Amino acid sequence: MTDMTWLQSTSINLISILIVLTFVGSVIQGFFRGGSGSAKHLLSMLVEAVIVILSMFIAWKGVQWVSPVIQTWLKGQNLQIPTVEISMLKQAYYTAMTSIRDFPLLRFGVLFLLGYMIVKQLLNLLINPLLGSWLANRDPYRERSNSFISSVSGGVIGSVAGLARALILIAVLFIYVTLFPHSLITPYIESSQMYQKGAKEVISPFTGDFIADKVPVFTRAVEQEFTNILQRKYEVLDAKIPGNIADTAKEVTASGKTDEEKAKLLYKWVGSRIKYDWNKVTLYEEKRIWKEQTPEDTFNTREGVCIDYSRLYAQMARSIGLDVKVVTGLGYDGQGSYGPHAWNEVYLKESDRWVPLDSTWVASGGNWFNPPNFDQTHVKDA
Template identity: 80%
Template sequence: MTDISWLSSTSFNLISILLVLTIAASVFQGFFRGGSGSARHFVAMLVEAGIAILSMLLAWKGVQLVSPWIQTWLKGLNLQVPAVEISSLKQAYYTVMTSLRDFPLLRFGVIFLLGYVVIKQILNHVVDLLLGRWLAERYAMPNGSHSFLSSVSGGAIGSIAGFVRALMVIAVLFIYVTLFPHSMVTPYIESSHMYQKGAKEVISPFTGDFIAEKAPVFTRAVEQEFSNILQRKYEVLDAKIPNNIADAAREITVNGKTDEEKAKLLYTWVGSRVQYDWDKVKLYEEQRIWKEQTPEDTFNTREGVCIDYSRLYAQMARAVGLEVKVVTGLGYDGQGGYGPHAWNEVYLKETNSWVPLDSTWESSGGNWFNPPNFDQTHVRDV
């Protein structure tokens, strides 16, 4: 994690400086453009803002109409990841297409972005046809012939434009702070007096309780969907289960009567049979060389790191009919910090629930199959 504590120890706030520079730059621009040039530029800025807002509204409405139709169409394709080795291009295709089919927020975001770009281009062309010549001059260089009074009035108009731009920056920061209240950057943003004034007196009254009420729910939904997309990547990548892995998984779980018993038997086997590959870690830390390996490589060599343990466990679990996920995030290092880590979650029909397990840590002692407070040592990717 990045330590930003040095920012708090400084006597100035970079957020406030950014806002001041935003306003100052607009004032100087207005002064040099003159009154008429600044007025033209300010109106053009408002027109562009209006086009952007209208484009977002139309794209939002369009997504609500189009998204269900696209989901139905994708389901009609009956996309099934083949249980054979496929090329990287096909892996990417199945990951993207099945993710768009199964994950509504991702589908919504992609369609919204595409719709926004297309609609904005159309509206820009319409505006250019109506106001083309006038708008074409909005960024024209000043000819230097305007009077001092014109420069002063231009500066005044520029200051208004600057405040509008500063409020736009504050609005973006306000959304970030609301979505990520526990971020390391959030306290620093909130320590800016200029941000506080703009957020409390303008942005917050304008939005009311909408963002405060909806943002946490939206954030949790995004986190969950992002985790599912990462999981889909490994599902596609490891769709083909080699015969030797499948045979071994069936032999290991032959005495397992329930999903939980089978999942525990595989957890113990992977954790005790695979050795942690410290040379692989050293190679990456010292030379930034990552030794990619498949679950079959891990099975054959009996060596790997956490992601290798997790991918092998996932393949073995699927071979005996268990639903399983590969989860990535941060794991407690035992020294007060956290580092990149991977583990699994397996679905148990008996309890109708997903339970976590960490086969990498099995050999270190203790029970890491659905122990209490698992989330205190494991933090999912966000």
């Protein structure tokens, strides 16, 4: 029995109720405000919508011009991750700055958010005083609070605002359903007749195929970039490569002629030399105490868990010139479920491709260096 079963078993759809309440609430609000107050509120809401749309448009166009300029400037700053120990503040600085430099979606998002906030603030400072002054002079008569005509007209105006709010709510739900078609709540949203009517008759014709075709592609790109940002965190954290780790990596891969041969030699060495630290797992599961350790700690103690294997492998691989990533996600536990896990991806120049490997699972037997169907037992974080 899923978490949503109790909702789906009821005859009343809460999504429909929420949409109706959004509309009715605006009507009631308009009724009590009266005609003049509701008109002012509706006008203010429309002006705010115009400011938001205009701010987004200006920020969007501005960032298209500014983004490559910022990237060029950052590249000129020679932001090289230090290979010495640095403070947590500096780690955060280098992670943020190099990520903004190297990842276009992140850079665009940060600049767009900053630009939007600045432009919106400026437009508010410019327009709101003019709007307030205009509204103050547009009230030729005073309506009594108990005027029936005023209340009715306020309710009518409130219904317009309520319709707009309901459509905005349906649009948000429509985007969610498009982005997460397999989530538990998606079928429940789609079962709402109110949602279906708004989505099919208003949202879908208005957006055409844009949301259905473009948004999922954009989402996958964001997921990939988010993974790369997580990877950058470990690159910064483990930038300093101790001499004993570098020497060992060089010795282990001495017989390797290609990137693939070197990567496999390191995979076998880490997987066979490091012992899985079950005590560390027990300490976390029973007492919620996480024993943080560096790759050098793992190398010296010869013990660790999956993230420790992966960070040590990455550091050894980088010391001999390989491009490598630390990947986090879920790993199959062999008992029908998945649990938190970490592994690596290494770039092979001779074949121009990234391949996955899992040195933690070497001891369990089998080949975990780029085997077929690797993604069936390993699911990346997104």
